[in-house]
Amino acid sequence: MALKSKTRARQFIAALLTERLDPGRAAAAVFLGIFVGIVPIYGFQTLAAVGLALLFRLNKPLTLASTFINNPLFLPLIVVSSVELGSFLRSGSFQPWNLAALTRAHMKEEFLSFVVGSLVLGVLVGGVGAAITALIVHLRAPRNPGLRERIRFVNRTFAQSARFDRGFVRWKLRLDRIFGLLAAEDLGSGTVVDLGCGYGMALCFAAFGDSSRHLSGCDLNTHRIAVARRALSTLNADVSVGDVRHFELPPAGLILILDVLQYLSAEEQLALLQRCCSALAPQGRLIFRVHDCERGLWSAITMAFDRLLFSCERAGTRPLMLSAEQYRNVLEGAGMQVESRRFRNRLPLAHILFIAKRPLAEIAS
Ligand SMILES: C[S@@+](CC[C@H](N)C(=O)[O-])C[C@H]1O[C@@H](n2cnc3c(N)ncnc32)[C@H](O)[C@@H]1O
Known part of the structure; x- marks a missing residue:
């Protein structure tokens, strides 16, 4: 019993310490903690820090720890800096520091300078603390272990392609976060199908570590398919010029549809997703x-970017996006277990990655 509660307590503390510790959130927690620690709300700092951390869903221990910038050692420095900064902001010059002035007629003026100065000091010191924190968390974050090797593998596979195509592949791998997300997923086993595969980079990415894995893809763009055919010739790949709407899907362990659905009408998108769900083997995944x-x-920028792409490609239609709920409904209607990951790319594009897994139980029933 005692052991159980000890384990639970440890798990709870571990969860508290690691909650929301991505660079942005950790920086926000430190900023708030330092700001609250510096502004003169003595006696309420802990309450304010925990309240704000709860409100903004930040890491509570980190927010609270950052308020300890206000400690007996730093307090005199914070007060003096606040008063001086406030005086400078209000009157344009620093005041010769005089403790006695605080107790005489200047008290009100000095106090006002102190409050103004502490607010600005809180923002400045909080900002510096936040920047350092973001950097440290970013540098310490565990790197996706397989990602680098997979990226090298794809670059090597396309090394003989023409310069422009090779460069495109290299830059896309560098800029598009999708590859990091894919590397973190279980890409299963069995045939991989990539609908609207373009250069076939994702197929190649999925074949890392198993070059006999069957790869199948189609795209309307003849040039990209020609590049894909040549590059993937050392793998077990079968890519062709074809329309995803009529592509005959083989039984597959993994089906990918990356940035293609928006080329289709709403009915075509839903019909294609349903077909994909039916083609998946037990435990197979549809990732789109x-x-x-x-x-x-961010959504407006993403849409504008896609419109530009569509007009460059002379697609003849406008990109059509359904709501996340509509995508989820069709997948769940097909009996899939659905997860989604919202993410922003290095270019400021906002995307959702859907991962739909075909459960074993559904097959058995
Ligand atoms: C934005 S690109 C994405 C390419 C690839 N999936 C990737 O992530 O690199 C969209 C691709 O979809 C292809 N495409 C658009 N409509 C299609 C359709 N009906 N059938 C097959 N491919 C299509 C385009 O030719 C283009 O190569």
Whole structure:
């Protein structure tokens, strides 16, 4: 019993310490903690820090720890810096530091300078603390172990392609976070199908570590398919010029549709997703990426980028995105276990990655 509660307590503390520790969130926690620690709300700093951490869903221990910038050692420095900074901001010059002035007629003025100065000092020191934290968390974050090797493998596979195509592959691997997300997923076994495969980079990525894995893909773009055919010739690949709407799907362990659904009408998108679900082997996965339409400005930028791409490609249609709920409904309707990952790319594009797994139980029933 005692052992159980000890384990639970340890798990709880571990969860608290690691909650929301990506660079951005950790930086926000440190910024808030330092700011709260510096502004003169003595006696309420802990309460304020925990309240704000709860409100903004930040790492609570980190927020709280950052308020300890206000400690007996630093307090005199914080007060003096605040008063001086406040005086400078209010009157344009620093005040000769005089403790006695605080107790005389200047008290109100000095206090006002102290409050103004502490707010600005809180933002400045908080900002520096946040930047350092973001850097440290970023550098310490565990790297996706297989990613580098997979990327090298893809670059090597396309090394003999023409310069432009080779460069495109290299830059896409560098800029597109999809590859990091794919490397973190279980890409299963069995045939990989990539619908609208372009250069076939994702097929190659999935074949890393198993060059006999059967790869199958299609795309309307003849040039890209020609590049893919040549590059993937050392693998067990079968790529062809074809329309995803009529592509005959083989039984597959993994089906990918990356940035292609928006070329189709709503009915075509839903029908294709249903077909994919039926073609999956037990435990097989359908992974597809679409725009995230619920990210405000980022969604608008993503849509504008796609419109530009469509007009360059003379697609003859406008990109059409369904809501995340519609995608989820069709997958769940087909009996799939669905997960989704919202993410922002290095280019400021907002996407959702859907991962739909065909359960074993559904097959058995
Ligand atoms: C934005 S690119 C994505 C390529 C690839 N999936 C990737 O992630 O690198 C979209 C691709 O979809 C292809 N495409 C669009 N409509 C298609 C269709 N109906 N059938 C097959 N391919 C299509 C285009 O030719 C283009 O290569």
